[in-house]
Amino acid sequence: MNYLENIYGINYDEFLNLVDNFYEAVWIYDNNYTIIYTNSATERNFGKLAKSYIGKNDLEEFYEKDWDPRLLPLVYKNKSTYISRQNTPTNSTIQIATPIFDIYNNIKYVILNVRHLLDNSDFHIPSSNAIELNDVDTNVSDSIFFNSTSMSNMMKLVQKICRIDATVLITGESGTGKTMLAKYIHNISERKSENFVSINCASLPENLIESQLFGYTKGAFTGAVATGKTGLFKQAHKGTIFLDEISELSYGSQAKLLHVLQSKEFTPIGASSPEKVDVRIITATNIDLKKMVEIGRFREDLYYRLNVFEVSIPPLRERGNDIEALIYHFLHE
Missing domain, CATH: 3.30.450.20 (PAS domain)
Structure with missing residues (x-):
């Protein structure tokens, strides 16, 4: 006080x-x-x-x-x-x-x-x-290696939140292993027997991101595959979808993602009715989303929906004790 x-x-x-x-x-x-x-x-x-x-x-x-x-x-x-x-x-x-x-x-x-x-x-x-929440198994998978206290604390947090089926925002610099951590969270969650579907939001132009995420029906637009396309959300039904570089999602696409989070449903392009979906959403970014919210480039309501739990991966330069563990792994791989 x-x-x-x-x-x-x-x-x-x-x-x-x-x-x-x-x-x-x-x-x-x-x-x-x-x-x-x-x-x-x-x-x-x-x-x-x-x-x-x-x-x-x-x-x-x-x-x-x-x-x-x-x-x-x-x-x-x-x-x-x-x-x-x-x-x-x-x-x-x-x-x-x-x-x-x-x-x-x-x-x-x-x-x-x-x-x-x-x-x-x-x-x-x-x-x-x-x-x-205090008594958790801190054993890690064969894909994550560390000796440092900072990574140990982070993994203890991950072990806790994997049991709670809420959204997770993974932050960290490029190359820190955000995709690997997202897969690990999926693999130790209750959804581990279902699909893990991943997409890099920066890899697709704006005019394709919606069809990739939500799919489209037969003849939905010129150039569409004749049989239609199943979107990533439907592929991830009952499992986990990982949206990497979420900061690159356009403002319009952010609104559509927010709708999925709120209503648990999406509408494929060309469809007349929505489809229900049960999926855990994990996102990742190397950009400060709070600053993007402040300057109006990222929706504040979506930010708080995605950031129920935040896991920050420290860069390797701040955890020198992990270098030996990583070298040993790669030498014996």
């Missing part, structure tokens, strides 16, 4: 007001299930005044019929962060429970974030399935 107050002039009351206006509902518990704080978003999700929960015991306030599985018992028992999707008759939520420790590594508080999903599309986690 001292930093916020000294640098930004934000005092304690103003800070609480900021948290109170989060879109996500925030619950803070002591070390034994007692609710000590909730923000105003809890009123939207649960229909009761936030202050009415203060001092209540979570085990008494909510029952198995309300939240299943219960994350708090798992957090208190295993001292780990858990995430779960909860479906109720009125809405669907993503819940993340995070323990906060004292200097003796005992749980002092637990923070529970509850996000109401407007269209059930932000995250895809099986209902009634709690995923532990």
